[in-house]
Amino acid sequence: MQPWDFMLIGDLDVRNQVKELCEREQQAAACYYDEPRRSHYLSLNLEGIVESSVNLCITCDPTRAEEVLGRNSIRETDVYSTCRAVQNMWLASRAEGIGVGWVSVLKMSQLRKILGIPHHVIPVAYLCIGYPVEYLGEPLLQTAGWRDHLPLSELLHYDGWESTGALPDWSDFQRAIEAD
Amino acid sequence: MQPWDFMLIGDLDVRNQVKELCEREQQAAACYYDEPRRSHYLSLNLEGIVESSVNLCITCDPTRAEEVLGRNSIRETDVYSTCRAVQNMWLASRAEGIGVGWVSVLKMSQLRKILGIPHHVIPVAYLCIGYPVEYLGEPLLQTAGWRDHLPLSELLHYDGWESTGALPDWSDFQRAIEAD
Numbered sequence: 179m180q181p182w183d184f185m186l187i188g189d190l191d192v193r194n195q196v197k198e199l200c201e202r203e204q205q206a207a208a209c210y211y212d213e214p215r216r217s218h219y220l221s222l223n224l225e226g227i228v229e230s231s232v233n234l235c236i237t238c239d240p241t242r243a244e245e246v247l248g249r250n251s252i253r254e255t256d257v258y259s260t261c262r263a264v265q266n267m268w269l270a271s272r273a274e275g276i277g278v279g280w281v282s283v284l285k286m287s288q289l290r291k292i293l294g295i296p297h298h299v300i301p302v303a304y305l306c307i308g309y310p311v312e313y314l315g316e317p318l319l320q321t322a323g324w325r326d327h328l329p330l331s332e333l334l335h336y337d338g339w340e341s342t343g344a345l346p347d348w349s350d351f352q353r354a355i356e357a358d
Numbered sequence: 359m360q361p362w363d364f365m366l367i368g369d370l371d372v373r374n375q376v377k378e379l380c381e382r383e384q385q386a387a388a389c390y391y392d393e394p395r396r397s398h399y400l401s402l403n404l405e406g407i408v409e410s411s412v413n414l415c416i417t418c419d420p421t422r423a424e425e426v427l428g429r430n431s432i433r434e435t436d437v438y439s440t441c442r443a444v445q446n447m448w449l450a451s452r453a454e455g456i457g458v459g460w461v462s463v464l465k466m467s468q469l470r471k472i473l474g475i476p477h478h479v480i481p482v483a484y485l486c487i488g489y490p491v492e493y494l495g496e497p498l499l500q501t502a503g504w505r506d507h508l509p510l511s512e513l514l515h516y517d518g519w520e521s522t523g524a525l526p527d528w529s530d531f532q533r534a535i536e537a538d
Contacts, residue, residue: 179505180507180508180513182513183513183514183515184510184513184515185514185515185516185517185518186514186515186516186517187516188516188517189517192518203431207430207431210430243505250383250387250390250463251387251462251463251465252464252466255462257434257437257438257441258437258441258483261437261438261441261445262442262445264442265441265446266445266449268442269446269449282431283430283431284431284432285431286431286432293518293519294520296519299519325359328360330364333360333362333364334364334365334366336365336366336368337365337366337367337368337369337372338365338372338473338474339365339473339474339475339476339479
C-alpha cells in the first residue's frame with residue numbers, strides 16, 4: 179500500500195518550533211496528573227527534539243491507497259501499515275546502534291501547520307533519532323513506577339475472549355487440522 | 359503501554375465462521391471493482407483461514423492504558439502500539455520461516471461477535487500463521503498489477519512538506535547541531 183511519506187527534519191528553527199509546541203502540551207497535560215506524577219511528568223526531557231541527530235515525521239496519505247485491496251472493510255489499514263513501517267525502521271535503527279524516541283506529547287493538527295503537511299495527510303509519528311548516551315535495561319516509565327510489566331500469560335486467549343490461561347497443547351491444533 | 363491481547367484460534371468451527379464472514383465481505387467488496395479486477399479479487403484465496411496452522415487475533419484495549427503517558431495528546435497511540443506489536447511478531451515469525459497473512463476483508467464488529475470480544479476492545483489484526491508453501495520474490499498484488507512499487511526517493515521530504523528530492527548532504531545536519 180505504501181501510504182507513507184518520510185520527512186527528515188534537520189533545521190533547528192523548525193525543531194525549536196516543534197519543541198515549543200511540546201512544552202506547551204506538556205504543561206497542559208500535566209494538569210491531569212496529581213503529585214508526585216505531575217512533577218515527574220514535567221521533568222521529562224524534551225531536549226531530544228533539538229539534541230538528536232535528526233527528527234523524522236512519518237505520515238499517512240489515505241488518498242494514495244484508495245484503490246488498494248483491504249480498505250473496503252477496514253478503513254484504518256493505511257494507518258496500521260504506516261505504524262508497521264515505523265516499527266521496521268525502529269528495529270533496523272536499533273540493530274545499527276541508533277536510538278529512536280517517539281514524541282507523543284504534541285497535537286498533530288499544530289504539527290501539521292509547522293511542517294506544512296496537507297490537511298488530508300495524517301502525521302502518524304514524530305521521532306527523534308540519534309546515537310543514545312545509554313540503553314536502559316528496562317523501560318524508563320517502568321523504573322519510574324508508571325506501570326508494571328504485564329506477563330504475556332495474562333494477555334493470552336484461546337478460540338474466544340473468555341478462554342484464557344496457559345498455552346494449550348499445541349498438538350491439539352495439529353490434530354484439528356489433520357481431522358479436517 | 360501493552361494495550362494488546364493475543365487470541366490464538368485453533369478451533370475449526372470458529373475459523374469456518376470467520377471464513378464465512380470473509381467470503382460474504384469479499385462478495386460485497388467485489389461490487390466496487392470493475393473487470394478484470396473484480397474476477398481477480400473474487401479469486402483471492404481465503405482458505406488460509408482454515409488451512410493455516412493457527413489464526414491469531416490481536417486486539418487493543420483503550421481502557422488499560424488510560425493513565426499511561428502520551429495519550430493526552432494523541433488518543434490513537436494505543437492502536438499504534440498494537441500495530442507495532444503485530445509487526446514485531448511478524449518479523450520474528452518470518453525469521454523462524456513462519457509466514458503471516460493479514461486478513462483485512464472482514465468487518466471487525468462481526469468478528470467481535472464470533473470471538474466474544476467486549477465492545478470496548480478493538481480487534482486490530484486478524485492473522486493466519488503457518489509454514490508457507492513458498493515465499494514470493496515480490497508482493498503478489500504487485501505481480502498482479504494492483505499497484506507498482508513507489509521508490510523511496512518519491513516519498514522523502516526535508517524540513518517541510520514542500521521540500522522533496524534527493525537526500526541532502528548529511529553533514530548539513532551535523533553542522534547545524536554543532537553550530538547550536
